[in-house]
Amino acid sequence: MTLPTLKPAGQLLVPVPLFLGTARRVIPVILIVAGVSGSGKTTVGALVAGRLRWRFADADTFHPAANVAKMRSGTPLTDADRVPWLHAIRAWMDREIADGNSAVVTCSALKRAYREELLTGRPAATMVFLLVGRDVLERRLLARPDHFFPEKLLDSQLAALEPPAPGEGIETVVSEGDAAQTAAKVIATVWPYGEPGTA
Numbered sequence: 001m002t003l004p005t006l007k008p009a010g011q012l013l014v015p016v017p018l019f020l021g022t023a024r025r026v027i028p029v030i031l032i033v034a035g036v037s038g039s040g041k042t043t044v045g046a047l048v049a050g051r052l053r054w055r056f057a058d059a060d061t062f063h064p065a066a067n068v069a070k071m072r073s074g075t076p077l078t079d080a081d082r083v084p085w086l087h088a089i090r091a092w093m094d095r096e097i098a099d100g101n102s103a104v105v106t107c108s109a110l111k112r113a114y115r116e117e118l119l120t121g122r123p124a125a126t127m128v129f130l131l132v133g134r135d136v137l138e139r140r141l142l143a144r145p146d147h148f149f150p151e152k153l154l155d156s157q158l159a160a161l162e163p164p165a166p167g168e169g170i171e172t173v174v175s176e177g178d179a180a181q182t183a184a185k186v187i188a189t190v191w192p193y194g195e196p197g198t199a
Contacts, residue, residue: 027100027124028096028097028099028101028103028124029054029102029103029125030093030103030124031048031103031104031126031128031186031190032104032106032118032119032126032127032128033105033106033127033186034107034115034128034130034170035129035130035175036108036132036157036158036161037157038132039130039131039132039175040132040179040182041107041108041130042060042106043179044130044179044186045058045106046058047179047180047183048183048186049103051183051187052102052104052187052196054101055101055103055104056103056105057092057103057105059085059105059106060106062088064084064085067082076156076157076160079113086114089105089118093105093122097124108157110161110162111162112164115168115170127170127171128171128172128173128186128189129163129171129173130172130175130182131163131175132174132176171190173185173186173189
């Protein structure tokens with residue numbers, strides 16, 4: 001059995017793929033790339049997944065139609081609105097873990113309760129939260145006018161935001177400039193001793 005290299009992340013251990021036995025069965029890893037709208041999490045998450053050759057899912061695709069309609073109209077989502085969305089992301093993660101697939105998924109994960117919903121009971125999952133200045137967020141949101149999340153909802157996201165606390169064991173990465181550089185920073189932060197293997 002080949003043991004993995006683990007890195008302390010706050011009070012948690014960041015998982016890496018573990019190969020067991022002659023059949024090289026893989027214990028999967030789920031990386032959640034989080035941050036407010038405009039933080040670049042979708043682009044960065046897709047780049048990380050591509051570099052690691054892992055599956056990728058964008059949290060926007062898990063929103064029920066009613067949520068998308070509210071956001072298009074400029075109405076902020078409530079905690080109740082986000083419950084089915086978080087459950088759908090959680091169910092997708094559980095399916096990937098059960099199938100033995102390592103994967104990357106994005107999620108705003110604005111509140112500690114949301115992050116706990118995704119991470120609790122899932123030792124295969126770890127999270128990186130992207131930090132971005134407001135001026136950068138505004139510029140990015142204005143550059144994507146066709147997206148269902150309008151720039152005017154940024155205030156509601158920042159008001160709801162509970163930045164990760166040290167005790168949560170969540171890594172934070174400053175997202176600025178080139179998305180590829182941020183993706184490389186994410187990988188180096190989570191796996192400082194080398195990129196994880198692929199299934």
